[in-house]
Structure formats: C-alpha cells, structure tokens
Amino acid sequence: xxxxxxxxxxxxxxxxxxxxxxxxxxxxxxxxxxxxxxxxxxxxxxxxxxxxxxxxxxxxxxxxxxxxxxxxxxxxxxxxxxxxxxxxxxxxxxxxxxxxxxxxxxxxxxxxxxxxxxxxxxxxxxxxxxxxxxxxxxxxxxxxxxxxxxxxxxxxxxxxxxxxxxxxxxxxxxxxxxxxxxxxxxxxxxxxxxxxxxxxxxxxxxxxxxxxxxxxxxxxxxxxxxxxxxxxxxxxxxxxxxxxxxxxxxxxxxxxxxxxxxxxxxxxxxxxxxxxxxxxxxxxxxxxxxxx
Amino acid sequence: xxxxxxxxxxxxxxxxxxxxxxxxxxxxxxxxxxxxxxxxxxxxxxxxxxxxxxxxxxxxxxxxxxxxxxxxxxxxxxxxxxxxxxxxxxxxxxxxxxxxxxxxxxxxxxxxxxxxxxxxxxxxxxxxxxxxxxxxxxxxxxxxxxxxxxxxxxxxxxxxxxxxxxxxxxxxxxxxxxxxxxxxxxxxxxxxxxxxxxxxxxxxxxxxxxxxxxxxxxxxxxxxxxxxxxxxxxxxxxxxxxxxxxxxxxxxxxxxxxxxxxxxxxxxxxxxxxxx
Numbered sequence: 001x002x003x004x005x006x007x008x009x010x011x012x013x014x015x016x017x018x019x020x021x022x023x024x025x026x027x028x029x030x031x032x033x034x035x036x037x038x039x040x041x042x043x044x045x046x047x048x049x050x051x052x053x054x055x056x057x058x059x060x061x062x063x064x065x066x067x068x069x070x071x072x073x074x075x076x077x078x079x080x081x082x083x084x085x086x087x088x089x090x091x092x093x094x095x096x097x098x099x100x101x102x103x104x105x106x107x108x109x110x111x112x113x114x115x116x117x118x119x120x121x122x123x124x125x126x127x128x129x130x131x132x133x134x135x136x137x138x139x140x141x142x143x144x145x146x147x148x149x150x151x152x153x154x155x156x157x158x159x160x161x162x163x164x165x166x167x168x169x170x171x172x173x174x175x176x177x178x179x180x181x182x183x184x185x186x187x188x189x190x191x192x193x194x195x196x197x198x199x200x201x202x203x204x205x206x207x208x209x210x211x212x213x214x215x216x217x218x219x220x221x222x223x224x225x226x227x228x229x230x231x232x233x234x235x236x237x238x239x240x241x242x243x244x245x246x247x248x249x250x251x252x253x254x255x256x257x258x259x260x261x262x263x264x265x266x267x268x269x270x271x272x273x274x275x276x277x278x279x280x281x282x283x284x285x286x287x288x289x290x291x292x
Numbered sequence: 293x294x295x296x297x298x299x300x301x302x303x304x305x306x307x308x309x310x311x312x313x314x315x316x317x318x319x320x321x322x323x324x325x326x327x328x329x330x331x332x333x334x335x336x337x338x339x340x341x342x343x344x345x346x347x348x349x350x351x352x353x354x355x356x357x358x359x360x361x362x363x364x365x366x367x368x369x370x371x372x373x374x375x376x377x378x379x380x381x382x383x384x385x386x387x388x389x390x391x392x393x394x395x396x397x398x399x400x401x402x403x404x405x406x407x408x409x410x411x412x413x414x415x416x417x418x419x420x421x422x423x424x425x426x427x428x429x430x431x432x433x434x435x436x437x438x439x440x441x442x443x444x445x446x447x448x449x450x451x452x453x454x455x456x457x458x459x460x461x462x463x464x465x466x467x468x469x470x471x472x473x474x475x476x477x478x479x480x481x482x483x484x485x486x487x488x489x490x491x492x493x494x495x496x497x498x499x500x501x502x503x504x505x506x507x508x509x510x511x512x513x514x515x516x517x518x519x520x521x522x523x524x525x526x527x528x529x530x531x532x533x534x535x536x537x538x539x540x541x542x543x544x545x546x547x548x549x550x551x552x553x554x555x556x557x558x559x560x561x562x563x564x565x566x567x568x
Contacts, residue, residue, distance in 0.1 A: 021378070117518060117542050120535065
C-alpha cells in the first residue's frame with residue numbers, strides 16, 4: 001500500500017513541470033527585479049550598480065509623483081464612493097424576493113469582460129461627436145464634453161468606467177455574505193417591529209463588516225494595480241493627467257528601455273500596496289470574527 | 293405609502309442600475325449593424341434602419357479579427373488546459389502521495405505566488421523573455437499565462453483533492469493500480485468539478501489579458517483579441533460601426549460561456565479574489 005504512493009519517480013514527474021514554470025516565471029523575476037532595481041541597465045550599455053539612485057530619482061521625478069496622486073484618486077473613489085454604493089445595492093438585491101438571480105447575474109457580467117474591450121467601448125460612448133453621452137447632454141442644452149481629451153474630465157471618465165466594470169463583482173461578494181446570515185435573526189427583528197431600513201442598518205451592516213473590510217482591501221489593491229484601462233483609454237494623457245504608477249512604470253521601462261529604473265518603480269509600487277493594506281488592516285479594517 | 297409601491301421601489305432602483313449595465317451592450321450591437329457614423333450619431337439610441345451585416349464580414353476578413361480571434365482562442369485554450377493538468381498533477385502529488393515534508397514546502401512556496409501582484413513582475417518577465425529570445429512568439433504569452441495561473445489552480449485543486457476519502461486509493465492499490473493509474477483513473481475523474489472551475493477561470497483570464505499581450509507581441513499576425521482590438525480602433529478611429537463589430541466578436545464567446553456556466557464562473561472568480 002505505502003509503496004505505491006511512495007514512488008519518488010512519479011512524484012518528481014508530477015511536480016517538476018510546475019516547479020520549473022513557477023521558478024522561472026515567479027521566483028526568478030522576483031529576485032532579478034531586486035537586482036535590476038539597483039542598476040542602470042538599459043538593455044544596451046554596460047550595467048553599473050548605482051545603489052539607491054533609482055529610488056531617490058523616483059521620488060524626485062515629478063511625473064511619478066503625479067502618478068502616485070492619481071492612484072490615490074483611484075483609491076479614494078473606489079473606497080469612498082463605490083463601496084457605499086456596493087453595500088446599498090447588495091442590501092437591495094438581498095431584500096427583493098423576485099428576480100434575485102437575474103440581478104446577480106447581470107450586475108456581475110461586466111467583470112468577466114476584457115478591460116481593454118471595455119476601454120474601447122466606453123471610449124466610444126464618451127466620444128464627443130458620435131457618442132450617446134453628447135446627445136444626452138444636449139437634452140439639457142449642454143455643450144459636448146471632450147471627456148478623454150480634457151485634463152479635468154479624463155480622470156473622472158476613467159474612474160466611472162472602472163466603477164462600471166467592478167461594482168457588480170463586489171456586490172456579488174457582499175451579497176453572498178448577506179445571504180449567509182441566518183434568516184431567523186432578521187425575522188426576529190421584524191417581529192419586534194423593526195422596518196426594512198432599520199434591519200438593514202442595525203443588523204445586516206454590522207454582521208457583514210468582515211466582508212466589507214475584505215472588499216475595501218481588494219479595492220485598495222485593485223486601485224494600486226490599475227493599468228490596462230488607462231493604457232487603453234488615454235495612455236496616461238492628456239498631458240499626464242491620467243497617468244498611474246503602473247502605466248508610468250511600463251512606459252518608462254519598455255518605451256525608453258530604462259529597465260533598471262522601471263524595476264525600481266515596480267518595487268516601490270509593491271511596497272506602497274503592502275504598506276497601505278497593512279495600515280488598513282491594523283486600523284480601520286480591524287474586525288472580529290462573527291459567529292452565528 | 294401603498295404596500296405595492298413600497299415593494300417596487302427596490303426593483304425600480306435595481307432595474308435602473310441594470311439598464312446602466314446593459315445599455316452599452318445594446319448600443320454596441322445596434323451600432324455594429326448601422327451603416328456609418330452618420331447613422332449612429334443622428335440617432336444613437338435608435339434601432340438600425342436596416343441590418344447592415346456587411347460590417348461583420350468586413351471586420352472578420354479585412355480587419356483581421358479572424359486572426360486575432362483564433363490566436364486568442366488557441367492560446368487561451370491551450371494554456372488553460374496545460375495549466376489545469378499541471379496543477380492537478382502537482383496537487384495530487386502533494387495531497388495524496390506520501391512525501392509530507394517536501395509537499396509542505398512546495399505548497400507553501402507556491403502560495404507565496406498568490407501574494408505577488410502580476411504587475412510587479414512585469415518588467416522582470418519582459419527581460420526574461422528577451423533573454424530567452426521568445427519575445428514576439430506565442431511562447432512569450434503561453435508560458436507566463438500557464439505559470440501565472442498555477443498558484444491559484446494548485447490551491448483550489450488541492451483543497452478539493454484533500455477531501456477525497458483514502459479508502460478509495462487503498463482499494464485501488466489492492467487492485468494493483470500504480471500511482472499514475474490512481475491519478476488518471478480514480479482521483480482525476482472525482483476532481484472534475486474543481487478542474488472545470490479552474491479551467492474556466494484560467495481561460496477567461498487568458499482570453500481577456502491585455503498587458504503582457506500588448507508588450508510581448510508586436511507582430512500583427514500574432515496579436516490576440518484585446519491587443520488586436522486596440523490596434524484596430526487606432527486604425528479605424530473614424531469607423532465606429534466596424535469597431536463595434538469587433539467588440540461584438542470579442543465579447544460574444546465570453547457571454548455564451550457565462551450564459552451556461554454563470555454559477556461556476558461567479559463562484560470561481562470570487563473565491564480567487566478573496567483567497568488571493
């Protein structure tokens with residue numbers, strides 16, 4: 001018995017391909033990132049160790065600082081505006097009797113689509129000449145807005161598109177948690193005379209705090225990672241007004257061949273994300289496990 | 293307030309939201325069937341005057357959507373299949389075979405992979421592709437797609453395999469099956485539900501992937517749908533009807549998959565995000 005499942009040859013054959021791929025595409029890049037970040041390698045000339053210079057340059061780099069700010073807008077928008085909307089919609093869906101499945105399926109749908117295709121699609125909707133938003137604004141006698149071409153609108157346009165894609169995903173996450181709460185708690189409160197809004201606010205919301213905390217964490221992580229939608233819709237423009245850290249990193253590294261500097265930026269982004277999520281977990285996001 | 297009205301308020305709000313979700317899709321399908329920008333801009337919300345299916349033929353053949361479509365399909369499919377098989381074999385080895393110490397180390401180190409966001413490794417992976425001299429080949433996407441999916445796949449399949457009762461294997465061993473026989477004939481068939489979930493999640497991820505595809509591949513004939521579509525938009529900036537046709541081609545397979553397997557997709561994607 002023991003002999004068959006203790007066959008080292010089979011064991012090795014079963015794990016080596018995974019370990020090889022994993023090592024080559026995860027572990028090796030991890031270590032090489034750290035290595036390149038301390039060099040001035042540009043793919044052509046000789047590589048020199050330059051110590052912390054890439055990192056000090058990054059914080060002196062005004063464009064990079066602006067991109068950090070744009071990531072902060074992403075975080076503020078997705079935590080401050082999206083999360084309350086998400087909670088309200090999840091509560092609404094959990095409370096209706098009919099069409100529950102339909103709502104869940106529909107709101108989730110945008111999150112399975114390619115971000116690049118969604119970027120193209122919304123670029124069309126925002127188009128000042130043929131897009132439908134222009135016609136909508138015209139109903140109120142408003143002039144067309146050049147959403148993606150004007151620095152003061154471009155960021156908002158991207159934030160709204162991003163919200164359109166991801167709100168449904170988080171609604172479903174929270175909805176699952178709400179539906180897992182035993183019905184008796186809700187029924188008991190109803191018998192005691194609490195109305196639907198009171199039950200939602202005083203009962204359901206405190207009970208789903210842990211999952212809301214997870215959603216906030218995922219939103220922060222997602223906002224730090226955001227890149228596709230910016231590359232597709234504006235490529236950081238107009239005049240750098242929508243550049244985020246990751247898009248700036250990619251463009252610097254690949255378009256200008258500054259690989260050393262690019263990997264340093266990557267490490268800064270990683271550190272940022274780590275610090276922010278840790279900060280959140282130890283302060284506001286602290287929740288206790290809830291047992292029913 | 294009458295009860296009927298009170299009951300319908302949530303539905304009114306939710307249906308309004310559903311309209312916001314669905315409106316872009318309807319708009320794209322209508323636009324794809326319209327003759328030109330003029331017809332779209334005159335009445336963006338209107339049903340097309342006549343169905344202009346020529347757009348679909350033009351996009352598919354002239355604009356090379358067919359090439360992008362097949363590239364996407366075979367890359368997404370092959371890398372999802374290979375990824376699932378590798379992950380299943382590894383999960384079998386570490387959960388069912390009797391090498392507990394090594395297995396634990398392997399499992400833990402694979403889990404670390406789930407903590408690292410893909411973007412962080414992007415440039416180092418780009419350099420690696422340069423060193424391997426596979427930039428601008430499909431290997432440059434196939435390998436990172438397959439590797440990138442492994443941590444989550446191994447985690448999910450392992451959790452599933454752990455739950456299989458040991459008596460089944462004991463009986464199989466008595467009957468003289470080898471370790472690989474137990475894997476292919478007993479454990480793998482029992483794991484099918486988890487394999488399907490993992491396969492779909494990986495397939496969708498690969499089908500939609502943009503960042504690697506746009507920087508690792510520059511030859512037009514090798515592009516996948518997400519990057520091909522962006523190039524297509526930049527080339528046909530003025531022809532929105534044709535761009536919408538391209539969007540329909542890109543989104544339809546995913547929506548068909550979603551129509552049949554929505555429960556599995558929702559469950560798999562949400563589990564992936566929470567554990568990640």
